[in-house]
Amino acid sequence: MPLGARDVRPFDAASILREVKMVRAEGLVRLRDLDLPALRRAAALVSPDITDAWPVEVENVLREAVSRLGGGHLQEAAGYSLGLAPGMRDLVAGDRRKRAAKVYDLSVERFRKSQEEMILGQVAEQVCWLAETRVHSATATGIPLLAPHVQHRVLQVGPLRATVHVHPVELVRDIDVIVSPSNTHLGLPEMYKASVAASLRRAGAVRDATGGVVDDPVRDSLLAWRRENGVLGRPVQPGTVAPTGPGALVGRGVRRIYHAAVAVPRPGTSDYDVNPQDVVAAAGAALALIDEERDTFAPPLRSICFPLLGAGRGGLPTRTSATALWTALAAGAGPGREIHLVVRRARQADEVAEAVGGVSVPPPCGTEPPEQMQRGHRCG
Known part of the structure; x- marks a missing residue:
């Protein structure tokens, strides 16, 4: 789903x-x-x-x-x-x-x-x-939004702390990198679809005054990466991460999109298979990539946002995806890095907290985690 x-x-x-x-x-x-x-x-x-x-x-x-x-x-x-x-x-x-x-x-x-x-x-x-x-x-697209004061939560498990966003991924603002789930062919879904990848492609599109799409920079950037890396006509290994520009999302303070290949197409069907270990690998690769690219940007990249990799068309249960993702985040935790997760429903946020054994509590109305306040972080 x-x-x-x-x-x-x-x-x-x-x-x-x-x-x-x-x-x-x-x-x-x-x-x-x-x-x-x-x-x-x-x-x-x-x-x-x-x-x-x-x-x-x-x-x-x-x-x-x-x-x-x-x-x-x-x-x-x-x-x-x-x-x-x-x-x-x-x-x-x-x-x-x-x-x-x-x-x-x-x-x-x-x-x-x-x-x-x-x-x-x-x-x-x-x-x-x-x-x-x-x-x-x-x-x-008819799912209503949460009340603003419960759209962000703080999740703490041991030393690892993450901000959980409970709203559509395209409403994320002032986060350097958003991770986009992909299949091993790194093919983007059409803009009208409801997946995270489609939502980011749609939000990254350049439009004219009437709202018509005049440029598709996220797709074009991903095609260029595939061409440069010799995988235009063949799949990549599960766990591969391809970086691209954010397109029009730059106006929301997003500077990179990392396309994480976690879903393997099932031959002869429209279905996908996702191995939780590939979610771990992809999340780990995304963390390694933001460290690699950090100082090539000014100011340096330091915040990254993950959806529940594999929990869409890949069919992983929310708890399975969350556990695999948290395994990679805990192993790759580093100083000065902000970790964010994004889910669409409050119940998913509850399940994430339950799966990783953390505490998920809506911040008091009108408050944000300190590092977000310093950067002026506001979603919506």
Whole structure:
């Protein structure tokens, strides 16, 4: 799945139902303590405004699901069971069950064995429908942005510190080098596509007053590198990194794009394979290259931003890509270098932090890490 695209895997009603039952048992006030991957994925698709408060998103999708039950006893009992009805939010599960059973004039035990399963199942079906219809009606470019104060986080694991950007890669500003995932043929996707590479090519294009593309410098620079290095008609080794200019991204303070070959085309298909070791190799090569080029620029290059290499068309899970990437970053850590990561969704940032065992916390509103403040770093 390309970075920046919606997660379009089908929803499993049984998985949603299991998590709805967890919410019924623990209550809305404990949502943040629960492991609810399916509900969180559904909520991220349904919510029109993405923030870092995912429990509110989950509650909102449950409210919308209950509101679609058609009224009557079913909807009323569902509101009581899940604590969505007025005055029910902080009641314990037993009290909420009693109120729901009373709607049907049943004993608590009989309600638990009959109507409750049906009610929660109906809620789960509505959640699935809401999420699936959002998948089919939305495009990758329709994903809303996070609130500004949670677009940047600080991730610390041991001595290694990184700033995590939660927004489209083309909004990165005042970072010297952006790493762009590529396949081993170093072929750039068309500008209209949703991948990181397509987004950077599009943002780097030169346009006329009407918005039409008049020059494609990122593509042209990469073609020139392939020609100069004798790989115009053949693939490079996985882990190879090709440096190019940034095109129009220079206006955003970007000075280089490093194209990292991590995806190997699968013969006879449109699919790719990515080995996590190639992600490690490519990230390490990018760090070595910025050290090599550092003093050829004035001021010297010192900041570099990585997307989740291999987690797009390559199909690597977010956690696998993050672990491989962090392995290279930790091994190649050097003084005076700023490390940045960019992801499209808040949930991806959470998964990165969980995968590497770090702490990811939104900086207080209006603040930035010190080194970014010194350089005037602002994305958007």
